[in-house]
Amino acid sequence: MNFPAGIGTFWEKRVITSDVERANDDPTGVHGFAKKRIWDLISFSPKRLTPADLERSLRTRSRVESRVIRRAVRELVAQGRIQYSYRLGCSFLEQSIQGVLRISEHLVLKPPQISYSPGPYEVVVALAPGSAFGLGDHASTRLALKGIEMAIRVNPGLQGRQGAHMLDIGTGSGVLMIAAVLLGLEGAIGIETDSSSRYEARENVKINSVEDRVEVTDKPVAAQTGPFALVAANLRFPTLKSLAVRMQSLTDLGGGVVVSGIREWELEDLVNSYHCASFSTIWRGCDQGWWGALFANRTGAK
Numbered sequence: 001m002n003f004p005a006g007i008g009t010f011w012e013k014r015v016i017t018s019d020v021e022r023a024n025d026d027p028t029g030v031h032g033f034a035k036k037r038i039w040d041l042i043s044f045s046p047k048r049l050t051p052a053d054l055e056r057s058l059r060t061r062s063r064v065e066s067r068v069i070r071r072a073v074r075e076l077v078a079q080g081r082i083q084y085s086y087r088l089g090c091s092f093l094e095q096s097i098q099g100v101l102r103i104s105e106h107l108v109l110k111p112p113q114i115s116y117s118p119g120p121y122e123v124v125v126a127l128a129p130g131s132a133f134g135l136g137d138h139a140s141t142r143l144a145l146k147g148i149e150m151a152i153r154v155n156p157g158l159q160g161r162q163g164a165h166m167l168d169i170g171t172g173s174g175v176l177m178i179a180a181v182l183l184g185l186e187g188a189i190g191i192e193t194d195s196s197s198r199y200e201a202r203e204n205v206k207i208n209s210v211e212d213r214v215e216v217t218d219k220p221v222a223a224q225t226g227p228f229a230l231v232a233a234n235l236r237f238p239t240l241k242s243l244a245v246r247m248q249s250l251t252d253l254g255g256g257v258v259v260s261g262i263r264e265w266e267l268e269d270l271v272n273s274y275h276c277a278s279f280s281t282i283w284r285g286c287d288q289g290w291w292g293a294l295f296a297n298r299t300g301a302k
Helices: 007-013 020-025 030-044 051-062 066-078 139-154 175-182 195-207 237-242 244-250 264-276
Strands: 082-087 090-095 107-110 123-126 165-169 187-191 214-217 228-234 251-263 279-287 290-297
Touching: 030 051, 030 066, 030 082, 030 090, 051 066, 051 090, 066 082, 107 139, 123 175, 139 175, 139 228, 139 251, 139 279, 139 290, 165 175, 175 187, 175 195, 175 214, 175 228, 195 214, 228 244, 237 244, 237 251, 237 264, 244 251, 244 264, 244 279, 244 290, 251 264, 264 279, 264 290
Parallel strands: 107 123, 165 187, 165 228, 187 214, 228 251
Antiparallel strands: 082 090, 251 290, 279 290
């Protein structure tokens, strides 16, 4: 399993006592550590974890007693930070979309009514519950957000650069474009054909106080001129593949394209389509069987 920088080292070096009673009585000791490790494991795991997977990992790596682990899980569920889900007869533990949802080391989603004190390098996006896609509960949304963060991180010149805008094709809740401007882009346009989703996206834009930097529209991709510093599309494979050539004209030299919503058996075909359209692959990521990718335009808009 891959962890953010420093977590693996911290895990290996931390000395854990096996005194269960002391752990249960000391929230800053083993019990508090168990809660943190459970949160990190669930947040950063590329696959869904069953309760048995979680307990086995904690017992093997940190020697935390089962009793401590189970109590920590109960408390995290009661606090609304994690939740049980059921698929194909199996139980899993996942982040709850009703609470704080960690996407990466630096990006967090949360409902507007939940209080959260961000760290010095964290960006927090507040999302009101609604019917629009993109609340963070689906792996493809999380991958798209990671791709956007990656695009801005590998090209730090985008942050605060005049004219650095993003186009979000199929914006849904608006989470991708809101995150992009909060991460440093000057502005963003979100395309959405569904009127209810457009309304919810605009409400989320207001909640995050980025009305002067973000536009939600029903104008199609064909009506967008660009070039954009970044284009994002969390859509299904046939649409993503059909957009490859158009993406080349929407982005300038070095411009990024983040795609998500891809299954493993579709990935290579999609990558080849973007390579043929003069893109190079910068990043690929997997989350619970879904894939996302970041491409860079090698030739500029045509």
